Amino acid sequence: MRIGMPAGLVAGSIVLVASALGAETINETREMTVATAPGLALTVKTSNGGIQIVPTDSSEMRIKATVSAKSRERLEAIRISASNDAVKGNDVHVDFPPSIKGEEEGCSLVIEVPRAKEVSLNTTNGGLSLSGTGGNARLETSNGAVSIKGHDGPATIHSSNGPVTVSSISGRATIHTSNAPVTVKGAAQPFEIETSNGPVQVSLATGFSGVVSIVTSNGKISLPKDAKVDSAASNKSSGSASAKATIGSGGTDSSITTSNGPVDLKNSPR
Numbered sequence: 001m002r003i004g005m006p007a008g009l010v011a012g013s014i015v016l017v018a019s020a021l022g023a024e025t026i027n028e029t030r031e032m033t034v035a036t037a038p039g040l041a042l043t044v045k046t047s048n049g050g051i052q053i054v055p056t057d058s059s060e061m062r063i064k065a066t067v068s069a070k071s072r073e074r075l076e077a078i079r080i081s082a083s084n085d086a087v088k089g090n091d092v093h094v095d096f097p098p099s100i101k102g103e104e105e106g107c108s109l110v111i112e113v114p115r116a117k118e119v120s121l122n123t124t125n126g127g128l129s130l131s132g133t134g135g136n137a138r139l140e141t142s143n144g145a146v147s148i149k150g151h152d153g154p155a156t157i158h159s160s161n162g163p164v165t166v167s168s169i170s171g172r173a174t175i176h177t178s179n180a181p182v183t184v185k186g187a188a189q190p191f192e193i194e195t196s197n198g199p200v201q202v203s204l205a206t207g208f209s210g211v212v213s214i215v216t217s218n219g220k221i222s223l224p225k226d227a228k229v230d231s232a233a234s235n236k237s238s239g240s241a242s243a244k245a246t247i248g249s250g251g252t253d254s255s256i257t258t259s260n261g262p263v264d265l266k267n268s269p270r
Contacts, residue, residue: 025068026075034082034090036061041089042116042133047096048106048125050144055115055132061090062112069105078105090116117153127162136171146177154189163198181261186268190254199261203268209248212265213255216241219262226267 037059044051049066056062063082069075077097084090094107108126117135121128127144130137134152145162148155154171157164160178167185174192175182181198184191188205199219211230214221217240223229227245234241245265256263 025070026072028067028075030065030067030080032063032082034061034084035059036084036090036114038114039117041118042113043089043120044092044109044111045122046094046107046109047123048104049108049123050126050128051121051123052110052129053119053131053133054110054112056112058112058114063092064110066108070103074103074105078107080107089118190252192254193256196259197261198258200256200258201264202256203266204247205268209251211244211246211250211253213253214243214263214265215257216261216263217259219260222264222266224265224267
């Protein structure tokens with residue numbers, strides 16, 4: 001089942017505000033619902049706006065969209081579509097009018113959905129927030145913060161110019177960003193973290209085992225007291241540093257790479 005939101009179907013008010021899209025931008029709120037079920041995949045794509053996924057016990061997917069444009073005509077040309085397919089899962093995407101110099105539209109989405117599995121979120125110039133989901137998660141954005149909390153499965157994040165925070169996920173975390181800090185809380189599985197111009201903090205879940213390699217071009221590396229340090233070089237408060245440490249009984253490799261920032265690897269409080 002697919003539902004397309006006509007430009008005239010509006011729930012909410014229209015306001016004029018100053019925003020990143022220009023000196024004066026029209027904002028409009030639209031809402032829609034789609035019947036769905038737990039355990040389906042979820043794909044969401046927009047631009048110039050954030051995406052927030054909120055778990056719910058409802059049998060419906062509820063979508064609240066905030067669309068922005070510089071003119072009423074451009075605003076009405078923005079289309080939001082949502083579908084529920086038993087095989088492909090839930091899909092929400094935003095179609096914008098053809099690009100014109102000096103015009104730039106955007107749409108932020110808050111989506112309440114029963115426990116989704118296999119989640120893909122994609123935007124530009126906006127943050128991503130995900131909680132209460134499972135399966136493989138893939139999040140991609142630019143110029144926005146990324147947050148994942150309580151995800152049952154692995155997660156892959158590609159971002160830039162925004163902090164990344166991941167907590168309580170049961171699978172491998174793969175994080176590639178730039179010009180931003182990265183924080184991983186309660187890492188239970190191996191991880192791969194790469195950033196620049198920002199610190200990295202990783203707390204390990206109880207029982208974590210593996211070999212962690214760390215490199216920074218300008219910063220100090222801190223390791224858990226019970227870690228077995230296999231190698232270390234120039235671990236001062238400034239300048240390049242590297243370390244390789246075995247945690248627990250060792251095993252699968254993990255890595256942390258950054259520049260112009262310290263790295264703090266520690267055990268989670270018990």
